[in-house]
Amino acid sequence: MSKNTASGGRSGIREVAELAGVGIASVSRVLSGQPGSSAKMTERVMEAARQLGYTPNLLAQSLRRRSSRSIGFVCSDITNPLLSSIVSGAESVLTSAGFSILLTNSGGEPSVDAQRIELLQQRQVDGLILLPALEDDPATLALLQRSETPLVVIDRSLPTTINAHYVLSDHYSGVSEATRTLLELGHRCLGLIVGRDVRPTRERVRAVEDSYRNLGLEPDLLIDSGTLSVEHGEEAMERLLDSSPAPTAVILGGNQLLEGALRVIRRRGVALGSELSLICCDDVALSRLFEPPIATVMRDNVLLGKRAAELLLKQLEVPHASEAVILPTWFEHRASCGPVQAGSG
Numbered sequence: 001m002s003k004n005t006a007s008g009g010r011s012g013i014r015e016v017a018e019l020a021g022v023g024i025a026s027v028s029r030v031l032s033g034q035p036g037s038s039a040k041m042t043e044r045v046m047e048a049a050r051q052l053g054y055t056p057n058l059l060a061q062s063l064r065r066r067s068s069r070s071i072g073f074v075c076s077d078i079t080n081p082l083l084s085s086i087v088s089g090a091e092s093v094l095t096s097a098g099f100s101i102l103l104t105n106s107g108g109e110p111s112v113d114a115q116r117i118e119l120l121q122q123r124q125v126d127g128l129i130l131l132p133a134l135e136d137d138p139a140t141l142a143l144l145q146r147s148e149t150p151l152v153v154i155d156r157s158l159p160t161t162i163n164a165h166y167v168l169s170d171h172y173s174g175v176s177e178a179t180r181t182l183l184e185l186g187h188r189c190l191g192l193i194v195g196r197d198v199r200p201t202r203e204r205v206r207a208v209e210d211s212y213r214n215l216g217l218e219p220d221l222l223i224d225s226g227t228l229s230v231e232h233g234e235e236a237m238e239r240l241l242d243s244s245p246a247p248t249a250v251i252l253g254g255n256q257l258l259e260g261a262l263r264v265i266r267r268r269g270v271a272l273g274s275e276l277s278l279i280c281c282d283d284v285a286l287s288r289l290f291e292p293p294i295a296t297v298m299r300d301n302v303l304l305g306k307r308a309a310e311l312l313l314k315q316l317e318v319p320h321a322s323e324a325v326i327l328p329t330w331f332e333h334r335a336s337c338g339p340v341q342a343g344s345g
Contacts, residue, residue, distance in 0.1 A: 089305025174329030233260025
């Protein structure tokens with residue numbers, strides 16, 4: 001097979017079509033990820049392209065069809081295992097549909113979210129998946145209100161003036177179950193370490209307060225809010241244990257807080273499960289490997305990413321009114337959560 005000398009010695013789409021024994025239009029359809037090709041034809045075309053070392057000009061393709069076949073993903077902290085799982089789930093769905101994913105990270109800085117969104121729009125992405133640091137950053141909201149790019153937002157509540165679809169976790173149910181377990185074990189004074197004022201934080205606080213009232217109890221709750229970080233987990237746990245009276249159980253509203261909280265518990269020699277009960281939101285390896293294992297409010301983060309990608313693809317195919325998908329959370333009781341000691345609380 002001769003090479004296409006007009007393209008600098010590289011094989012072209014015509015050579016791929018000849019080797020595969022199909023028409024040029026069929027090759028174009030397969031390599032651009034368009035529907036309508038049989039599995040057998042797709043295999044023949046891809047094998048011919050591999051043999052010839054043919055690489056399609058994706059930029060030219062995107063200009064012709066006014067589509068980049070790419071999805072932008074803006075997340076707040078890619079070092080968080082939770083977000084890594086969400087991105088992995090989204091990518092698996094998008095790749096299967098012939099889209100690539102362009103991942104950007106704001107590092108938890110609200111002002112950077114708008115910069116990342118603008119960058120992705122300049123790259124002419126077909127859609128956006130967004131998990132912003134905050135819900136009320138003026139620059140981000142102004143940009144999204146002007147945007148016509150299909151948008152799916154994960155675990156945040158944005159103003160109704162923004163045309164967005166949502167994939168949300170039902171934080172209320174899982175935290176309610178966890179709090180009810182603590183109250184039934186005799187705990188009355190609880191500590192809650194949470195992040196910024198975004199939807200997950202509000203839902204977790206509401207769940208704890210409602211759990212008291214549902215059992216006919218007046219809330220006795222110490223709330224320490226800040227950024228979801230190791231440092232905040234450590235500093236907040238110090239403050240809670242120094243308070244008078246100190247809580248007999250603490251709920252951490254994010255896995256990023258766990259390491260810092262455990263540093264304080266180890267340093268002070270606090271016995272988890274007896275002297276203090278501890279519950280964390282979102283499962284990580286440390287939760288399971290620590291002794292005793294940390295009771296956890298669970299959710300399927302990979303599924304969260306998959307549903308976000310599926311919702312975006314649905315919007316790309318047939319634009320429709322704003323839609324919200326809500327996914328469950330649940331409580332897994334582990335040894336760090338035990339009955340209150342006599343005389344405590």
